[in-house]
Each structure stands twice: as structure tokens, then as C-alpha cells.
Amino acid sequence: MGVGIGCHVMIAIDGDQRGTQIGMTQMGGEGAQWLGLAPFTDDRHFVQNLGDGTFHHSGSLAVRAAVAGGATMTYKLLYNDAVAMTGGQQAVGRLSVPEIVALLTTEGVRKVVVTTDDPAKYRGTAIDVRHRDTFAEVEAELAALDGVTVLIHDDRCAAEERRLRKRGKLPTPAEKVVINERVCEGCGDCGDQSTCLSVQPVATEFGRKTHIHQSSCNSDLSCLKGDCPSFLLVEPGTVRRVVPELPVALTEPEPRFDGIETLVRMPGIGGTGVVTASQILQMAAHVDGRFAAGLEQVGLAQKGGPVVSDVRIAKQPVRGALRASRGTADVLIGFDVLGAADPANLAAARAGHTVAVLNTAIVPTAAMVSGRLLLPGAADEAVSRIADAVADVVAVDAQALAEALFGDHMPTNMLLLGAAYQAGCLPVSADALEEAIRLNGSAVEQTLAAFRWGRAAVLDADAVRAAVHPQTPVVRAETLDEVLAVRVEDLTGFQDAALAGRYAEEVRRVAALGGEEVGVAYARGLHKLMAYKDEYEVARLHLDPVEKARRDAEFGPDARTSVLLHPPVLRALGMRTKIRLSGRAAEVAFRGLRAAKGLRGTAFDLFGYACVRRVERELVGEYQALVRAALERLTADNVAQVVAIAELADEVKGYEDIKLANVARFRGQAAEALGAL
Numbered sequence: 001m002g003v004g005i006g007c008h009v010m011i012a013i014d015g016d017q018r019g020t021q022i023g024m025t026q027m028g029g030e031g032a033q034w035l036g037l038a039p040f041t042d043d044r045h046f047v048q049n050l051g052d053g054t055f056h057h058s059g060s061l062a063v064r065a066a067v068a069g070g071a072t073m074t075y076k077l078l079y080n081d082a083v084a085m086t087g088g089q090q091a092v093g094r095l096s097v098p099e100i101v102a103l104l105t106t107e108g109v110r111k112v113v114v115t116t117d118d119p120a121k122y123r124g125t126a127i128d129v130r131h132r133d134t135f136a137e138v139e140a141e142l143a144a145l146d147g148v149t150v151l152i153h154d155d156r157c158a159a160e161e162r163r164l165r166k167r168g169k170l171p172t173p174a175e176k177v178v179i180n181e182r183v184c185e186g187c188g189d190c191g192d193q194s195t196c197l198s199v200q201p202v203a204t205e206f207g208r209k210t211h212i213h214q215s216s217c218n219s220d221l222s223c224l225k226g227d228c229p230s231f232l233l234v235e236p237g238t239v240r241r242v243v244p245e246l247p248v249a250l251t252e253p254e255p256r257f258d259g260i261e262t263l264v265r266m267p268g269i270g271g272t273g274v275v276t277a278s279q280i281l282q283m284a285a286h287v288d289g290r291f292a293a294g295l296e297q298v299g300l301a302q303k304g305g306p307v308v309s310d311v312r313i314a315k316q317p318v319r320g321a322l323r324a325s326r327g328t329a330d331v332l333i334g335f336d337v338l339g340a341a342d343p344a345n346l347a348a349a350r351a352g353h354t355v356a357v358l359n360t361a362i363v364p365t366a367a368m369v370s371g372r373l374l375l376p377g378a379a380d381e382a383v384s385r386i387a388d389a390v391a392d393v394v395a396v397d398a399q400a401l402a403e404a405l406f407g408d409h410m411p412t413n414m415l416l417l418g419a420a421y422q423a424g425c426l427p428v429s430a431d432a433l434e435e436a437i438r439l440n441g442s443a444v445e446q447t448l449a450a451f452r453w454g455r456a457a458v459l460d461a462d463a464v465r466a467a468v469h470p471q472t473p474v475v476r477a478e479t480l481d482e483v484l485a486v487r488v489e490d491l492t493g494f495q496d497a498a499l500a501g502r503y504a505e506e507v508r509r510v511a512a513l514g515g516e517e518v519g520v521a522y523a524r525g526l527h528k529l530m531a532y533k534d535e536y537e538v539a540r541l542h543l544d545p546v547e548k549a550r551r552d553a554e555f556g557p558d559a560r561t562s563v564l565l566h567p568p569v570l571r572a573l574g575m576r577t578k579i580r581l582s583g584r585a586a587e588v589a590f591r592g593l594r595a596a597k598g599l600r601g602t603a604f605d606l607f608g609y610a611c612v613r614r615v616e617r618e619l620v621g622e623y624q625a626l627v628r629a630a631l632e633r634l635t636a637d638n639v640a641q642v643v644a645i646a647e648l649a650d651e652v653k654g655y656e657d658i659k660l661a662n663v664a665r666f667r668g669q670a671a672e673a674l675g676a677l
Contacts, residue, residue, distance in 0.1 A: 001020065001021055001022065001033060001048065001049065001207065002021070002022055002023045002024075002025065002030065002033055002046065002047070002048040002646070003025075003033065003049050004025045004027065004030045004050065004054060004059075005025075005026065005051070006025065006049070006050070006051030006053075006078070007056050008055050008461075013234060014106065021036065021048070022034070025062075025279070025436065025543050027054050027058050028058030028061050029062060030048050030049075030059055030062040030075070031046070031048040031052050031056070031062050031063075031065070031066045031071065031073060031075065034046040034048065034066075034461070035069045035071055035244050036529050037607050038071060038072070044072055045074070045143045046071070046073040046074060046075060046542035047073065047074050047075075047139075047143075048062075048073060048074070048075050048076070048281045049075075049078070050062070050063075050075050050078070050197045051077075051078050051324075052077065052078060052081065052091055052094075054081045054092045055077055055091075055100070056092065056094060056095065057091070058091075061677060062106075063075055063104065063148065063150070066148045067107055067109060068149075068351070069107040070147075070332045071147075071148055072138070072146050072147060072148075073148055073531075074142045074143060074148075074149045074151060075150045076148075076151050076152070076153065077100070077152045078153050078155070079097055079152050079154045080155060080157040081157075081160075085294075087540075088446065091190065097114060097127070097154055098125055099614065099652065100152065100429065101152070102385075104585050106151050109147075109189070110145055110146050110147035110148060111142060111145060111150075112127075112128065112150045112151075112152065113128045113130060113141075113142065113150075113152070114127055114129045114130070114136050114151075114152045114153075115132045115134065115135050115138055115151065115152070115154070116129065116131070116132055116153070116154040117131070117154050117155060118131050130156065130161050133225075135153065139153055146643070151379060158196070158220055158664070160217040161218050162218055163270070163320070168378065172219070173219040174235050176212075176217070176231045176233070176234045176235075176555070177217065177219075177223060177224065177231075177232070177233060177234075177528045178210050178231075178232040178234045178551060178555075178561075179209075179210055179212055179230050179231060179232070179326070179539065180203065180230045180231075180232060180547050181204055181209040181211060181230075181547070182230075182540060182541040182544050182547055183229055183230035183533065183542060184209045184210050184211075184227065184228065184230040184661075185209075185230075185309065185533065185653040185654050185655065186208040186209045186210055187200065187228070187653045187655075187659075187662070188229075189226040189227050189228060189658055190223040190228060191210070191223070191226075191594070192220040192224060192281060193223060193225040193226050194220065194225070196218070196220065196223060197216070198212055198213045198216045198217040198224050198328075199212060200212070200213050205432060205477060205486060205526075205530070207650060209635075210230075214406045214554070215407070215409045215410065219389070224564060227566070227656060227658055228654075228655055229533075229538050229563075229564070229565045229566065229655065231563070231564045231578075232551075232561055232562065232563055232564070233561070233562045233580070234551060234560070234561050234562075235559060235560040235561075236336065236367070236555040236559050237555060237556030237558030237559040237560070238556045238558055239554070239556045241406070241527075242395070243405050243406065244451060244467050244468070245448055245501070246456050246467075247350075247456065247463040247469075248410075248456050248459045248460045248463050250422075250430075250452065250456065250459070251459065252430070253421070253423065253424040255424050256423070256425050257330055257425075257427065259396065260314065260315055261312060261314035261315070261316075261318075262312070262330045262332065262424070262425075262426070262427045263310065263311075263328055263330050263344060264281065264310070264312075264313070264329070264331040264332075264333060264420075265308065265309075265310050265332050265348050265349075266278060266309040266311070266333040266334075267306065267307070267332075267334055267335065267339035267342070268306075268307050268308075268309070268334075268335030268339060268413065268483060269305070269306065269307060269335070269336045269339070270305050270306070270561055272335065272409070272410065272412065273410060273413045274296075274307040274335055275298070275307065275309060276413070276442075277394075277413045277414065277417055278435065279294070280295060280436045280440055281294075281311050281417065281426070281433075281436070281439070282294050282311055284426050284428040284429075284432040284433040285313045285432070286436070287428075287435050288428050288429055289430040290313055290314065290315060290427070290428065291314050291315070291316060291317050291318050292313045292314070292318065293311075293312055293318040294309060294310060294311040294312070295322040296662050297307045297309075297323075305340050305611070306336070306342075307586050308339075308345065310322055310323050310329075311605075312323045313426075316613040319396045323359065324348040325348070326347050326348065327347075327348070327349070327350040328348060329348040329349050329350070329354050330353070330354060330355070330425070331354065331355055331356075331420065331425040332348070332349050332354055332355070332356040332357070332386070332390060333356075333357045333358060333361055333416060333425075334357065334358040334386070335364070335412070335413050335416060336363055336380055336415075337358050337361070337379045337383065337386075338363070340356065340382070340386055341383075341385045341386050341453075341476075343648050346385070346386065349386075349389045349390045350390075351390065352391050352392075353388040353390075353391060354389070354391055355388045355390060355391060355392045355394065355423065355577070356377075356386050356392070356393045356394070357416060357419050357420040357423055357425060358377040358383060358394070358400060358416075359398040359413075359416050359481065360383065360396065360397045360398075360410060361397055361398065361399035361400060361412070362379055371451065376521070380621050381606065383395060394419060394420070394423045394425075395421045396415070396454065396457045396458070396461075398412045398413075398415045398416040398419065398457075399412045401415060401453065402462070404468045405449070405450070405453060405468060406446055406449075406450070406616075409546075410443075410445055411447060411449075411450035412450075414437070414450040415445050415450040415451070415454035415455070415625075418450065418451040418454025418458075418648070419455065419457055419458045420454075420457040420461060421433060421451075421455040422455040422456075422457075422458035424501040426523075431456075434448055434451065448506055450584050466546065476605075476627055478520075478522070479516070480507075480516055480519045480520050480523060483523045483524060484504055484508075484523055485526040487500075487523060487524075488500045488501075488503065488504050490527070490531060491503050491531055491617045493528060493540060493581075494530075494531045494537055495542070495597060496602065498529070503527065503530060505521045507519060510522045513631050513634070514631050514634055514639075514642060515639065517643050518634075518642055518643055518646055521643045522646045524647075524650075525627075525646050525647060525649030525650070526620070526624070526625060527625065528647070528649050529616070529619050529620050529623050530620055532613075532617075534600065534607055534608070534613055534616070536593050536594060536596060536597040536599075536600055536607075539590035539592075539593035539594045540593075540594045540597070542586070542590050542591075542595060543587070543590050545592065558646075560583060561582075561583065562580050562581060562582040562583070562586070563580070563581045563582075563586045564579070565578055565579055565581060567576040567579075568610050568612070568656060569607070570605075573608075578592060584596070588601055601617070611660070612655075612656055612659055612660060615659075615663055616659075619663065619666075622667075622670075625644065626648075626674065627642075627646055630645045630674060630677060631672075633677040641676065645670065645673045645677075648666055648670055648673065649666070649668055649677055651666040652666050
């Protein structure tokens with residue numbers, strides 16, 4: 001497959017490597033590499049990605065060249081009706097999808113198929129239209145044909161949808177996607193299906209799970225394709241969110257710098273308001289009668305990529321380069337702490353001089369969402385790297401504070417700007433900054449409140465925490481007794497006290513042989529495999545009062561909730577889609593299943609005859625034998641290796657085929673690790 005200029009170029013830097021990539025062409029050259037390569041390879045077919053902006057610019061000539069050259073290839077043309085990489089403008093000379101189909105047919109393209117989430121909008125046309133869920137089948141169908149074929153995927157850009165909804169030009173869906181984190185296995189299939197950065201990993205007492213970051217969600221709903229019964233659709237009810245009064249009186253800070261000229265570097269994430277913060281800061285300088293100029297390095301900002309904004313504020317006109325060079329930044333405002341810790345940004349700081357003001361929230365990267373990179377438990381490592389490169393660090397969990405106060409992550413950057421001001425890092429007045437916020441004209445009252453709360457967080461962090469009452473962070477059990485206490489209670493709910501007692505006895509036996517560290521890892525792993533999520537357990541966890549309280553707090557106690565399920569029994573009968581259970585029907589069904597948990601493992605357990613259930617039961621004994629074998633080889637030098645073997649149970653995750661594939665991976669890794677002992 002080939003890539004070119006446009007959003008799709010990101011697959012070239014994607015660690016998943018979707019397909020074998022050949023060539024990254026200029027605009028208008030898409031597919032030219034295949035024209036030269038085709039006579040010298042046994043491969044008969046090639047796929048070339050192409051965006052609609054590029055197609056209107058010169059990509060249509062590339063299609064014409066492929067037809068003239070007698071190529072056998074498929075152009076996948078993404079029609080998102082926006083030049084999404086540079087701000088969402090309409091392409092110059094824009095053609096509608098029917099007009100493009102007519103043009104391609106005239107040019108000699110053998111077959112054109114359109115996929116879309118709304119096939120009905122093409123009713124009455126002669127176009128071959130399919131639902132987007134059949135995308136893979138259409139790809140295979142076109143690949144089997146000789147000649148040039150085109151698959152037009154008509155789907156509005158997610159970033160553009162968010163912008164339109166924010167401006168009131170596109171309706172916001174009534175329902176929100178929510179994941180029950182207790183039911184979730186953290187397998188990452190929903191992230192793979194949706195490739196969405198709002199499907200975020202989260203660390204919990206029971207391991208890595210997934211949740212939907214609501215304020216950045218584009219409501220595409222493609223994550224629902226994930227093979228998992230943890231998904232809920234929630235229609236929000238009444239949520240009364242009142243921003244409390246500031247807990248401290250705001251006072252003017254002592255300036256950190258002389259104010260003759262101050263250079264501020266601000267690394268952040270596209271779509272979160274980095275450029276807006278830069279513009280407000282520059283406008284505030286002008287309001288105060290100072291000079292200011294900025295430079296934004298946006299790159300893939302429209303797709304949630306890194307953004308770096310450099311702002312110079314001075315008493316005299318700003319001359320020369322605006323970009324911060326090595327060791328020249330006075331202030332490093334880290335809207336994204338991982339971006340701030342990047343060597344390229346740290347290079348602009350100067351030890352003993354630069355002050356870093358950091359948002360300590362971890363925003364998961366694509367690698368974290370897909371599971372290729374472990375999710376950091378905290379920003380400590382990044383903050384430590386930054387602290388080594390600067391004179392002082394002011395750290396605020398601005399995102400958690402913004403979401404607790406406003407129910408939205410978007411005020412995060414302005415909250416951090418307030419923290420930077422109160423830390424004495426900005427050579428402008430508070431009045432000027434607030435006037436610049438008013439002149440900006442967007443969500444003025446909320447933005448002013450965010451700026452002031454950021455100031456308060458620097459003045460008295462404890463008072464701010466007490467006033468806001470954010471959700472108490474989950475404290476992960478650390479000692480063997482703590483880990484056992486949590487899991488004995490859970491296994492009692494899963495089955496009964498007898499099973500929980502056998503579990504505790506087995507764990508303490510292993511801990512006596514291998515020590516506390518091995519015991520803790522074994523306690524987590526054995527619990528995970530013993531409390532496998534069959535139909536009875538999924539029902540119990542969907543009735544979990546803690547999960548319900550969390551939903552009520554976020555969406556209101558009168559919110560309407562539906563559960564999406566794809567039971568193995570119905571799957572075996574050929575049902576390909578999930579069923580939806582709403583309200584009372586879901587509760588009755590779950591209560592009935594929970595009450596029937598005593599059938600688990602007996603001859604009357606109809607669910608237990610499924611292949612995946614038999615494997616789940618076998619795994620408990622396999623895992624116990626694995627750890628026993630590892631303990632027989634335990635020495636003072638290989639404790640870490642034995643712990644790693646006990647932690648391999650974390651690899652067993654997911655449902656149905658996903659779980660079976662992970663079981664095979666677990667067995668292979670277990671044999672290899674045991675052999676290495």
C-alpha cells in the first residue's frame with residue numbers, strides 16, 4: 001500500500017504498521033510507485049490512500065495515469081469534506097461524491113464503491129453504496145478485480161465534527177458511550193476498532209482497564225465494535241454542577257524576571273486550546289502596552305498531535321527569531337507534561353534560570369491507547385526529568401481540577417496559565433489577561449473562572465483540593481494483606497466464601513515459599529483467572545453499586561442506561577450484532593443471572609460448555625502448576641524472574657476469540673519464561 005499527503009500519512013509513523021508500505025509520494029504522484037514496480041513483482045494488486053483535498057488538488061491526475069498505465073490497484077479515497085490537516089477548510093474546486101463517481105467512471109475506472117455511515121443519503125442515485133461496516137469486504141471485492149478501482153469512504157473528519165458541535169452547527173448525540181471498568185478486561189480491542197484517542201487506558205486496582213474520556217469523545221460510536229460486554233449507552237439526566245467560590249483571596253505575585261523580555265515556551269496537544277492560550281497571552285501584553293509576538297509549531301495538531309507555541313513579550317518591539325533556541329526559554333508552560341519532557345523542549349530550558357509550570361495529568365498517547373506502551377501511573381518520571389533541566393517547578397493537576405470544576409477538560413490550559421501568572425512567570429497584569437479573555441469572546445465566564453482557580457491552586461493547593469472535592473483517587477493495594485482483603489471479598493461475591501478461602505490459603509502458601517513480592521503478584525494473577533467473567537459474573541459486575549454511583553455522579557441519577565451485549569449463545573446461532581438491553585429489562589436479566597451463579601461449573605451450567613469457558617477453568621490449574629514449577633527453581637538471584645512469571649496472568653484478557661488468542665500467547669510466554677529459569 002502507498003501513502004501520500006494528507007491525514008492518512010500518519011499510518012507511516014504508526015507502530016502498528018497497517019499493511020506493507022511502499023512509497024510516500026508527492027501530491028499528484030499517488031500510485032506512481034506502483035506503475036514502475038508492478039512489472040517486476042509477483043504481487044498483482046496495490047492499494048493507494050488518497051485524501052479528498054489532494055484529489056481535488058492533483059490526485060485526480062494520478063488516477064488518470066493509473067488507468068492509462070493499465071495498473072491493477074485500488075485507490076481508497078477518504079472523502080471527509082474538509083482539509084482536516086490545516087483547519088477544516090473546504091477543498092478548492094470541491095466536487096460532491098456523486099460528481100466524483102461520475103468523473104472517475106468517465107476516466108475509465110472499472111468500479112467505484114462508496115462506503116458511509118448513512119447509506120440512505122444516496123437513495124435515488126445509481127451509485128453502489130454500502131455501509132461502512134462492510135469496508136473490509138468491499139476492499140477484498142475490489143482487490144479481486146483487474147484494473148483500477150476506487151473505494152470512496154464518505155465520513156466526516158472527527159476533529160471537524162468536534163469543531164462543528166462546539167460552534168452549534170452540528171447536533172450533539174443524545175447518548176454517551178460509557179465503559180463499565182469492572183466488566184472491561186483492558187484488552188484494547190475497542191481502541192483497535194476505533195483508533196480513537198478518547199478510548200483511554202486507566203490503571204485500577206484490578207489492572208489496566210479502559211474508559212471513555214467524555215469531553216474529547218467525538219461520538220463516532222465505532223468503539224462499540226469492540227468485542228466486549230462492558231459498553232453502556234447513557235442518555236444523561238440532570239447534573240447540577242455549581243462552581244464554588246474561590247477558597248482563597250487572590251494576591252499579586254512577585255515577578256520572577258525583570259520583564260525587559262520574557263520568552264515563554266508552551267508545549268501541548270492539538271485541539272486543546274494551545275494556540276488560543278498563546279493568542280490570549282499576546283493580546284494581554286498588548287493591553288498592557290507591551291510588545292508581543294508568537295510562533296506556533298502545529299504539525300499534526302488537527303489530529304491530536306503535539307503543538308509548541310513560543311511567545312516573546314518585551315518592552316521594546318520584538319525583533320529577530322521568535323522560536324526558542326537552546327537555553328533561551330524563561331518559562332516552560334507544560335500543558336502536556338509528556339511533551340514538556342521531550343528533549344527538544346527541554347533543550348530550550350536553562351538550568352538555574354527557567355521556571356517550569358506543569359499540568360501533571362497524563363494524556364495517553366496512541367501507543368498507550370493501543371497497548372504498545374505501558375500507561376504511566378503518574379507523571380513523576382516526566383516531572384523529574386524536567387526538574388533536572390530547570391531552576392524551579394510549579395506542578396498542578398490542571399486537567400483533574402478543570403474536570404472537577406467544569407466537567408470539561410478544555411479549561412485546562414487557561415487554568416495552567418493562571419498558575420503561571422500566580423507563580424510570577426508572566427510579565428503581564430491579571431487585569432490585562434482577563435480583558436484578553438473577554439476579547440476572545442469564547443466561554444468567557446468559564447475561562448475567567450479557570451484562570452482564577454489556576455491562581456488559587458498556586459496560592460493554596462490544599463484549600464483548592466478541599467473546596468473542589470475531586471473524586472478520591474483509588475489507592476492501589478500494595479501489601480499482601482491488602483491485596484488479599486480486596487480479592488477475598490470479590491471472590492466471595494463471584495462465587496462464595498469457600499472459594500475465597502481456598503484462594504487465600506493457596507496465596508499464603510506461595511507467599512511463604514517465595515516471599516511477599518512473589519505472593520502479591522500471585523495473588524493478583526490467581527484472582528484474575530479464578531474470577532473469570534462468564535455470564536453470571538458480567539451480570540454481577542453490571543449491578544455493581546460502585547459503578548452505578550460513578551455513573552450517577554457524572555450523568556445524573558435520572559440518566560437512562562442501556563447495556564450492549566453479544567452473548568456467546570446468540571453468537572453461536574449466527575447473530576453478528578450486539579443486543580441492547582435497556583433500563584428495567586437489563587436489571588431483571590442481570591439479577592436473574594447473578595442469582596444463578598451457583599450453577600457455575602455444574603452439569604446444569606449451560607454457559608460452561610462453551611470452548612472459552614472450558615479454557616478459563618483449565619487455566620487456573622495451569623497457572624498454579626506454572627508458579628509451583630517456578631518456585632522449585634527460585635534462588636536469591638532470580639526473584640524478579642519468578643515475579644514476572646506470576647504476572648503473566650495479566651496477558652489473559654479479553655472475551656471470546658480475543659481471549660483465546662491471548663491464552664495462546666500466555667502459554668507461549670510461560671513456557672519460554674520457565675525455560676529461562
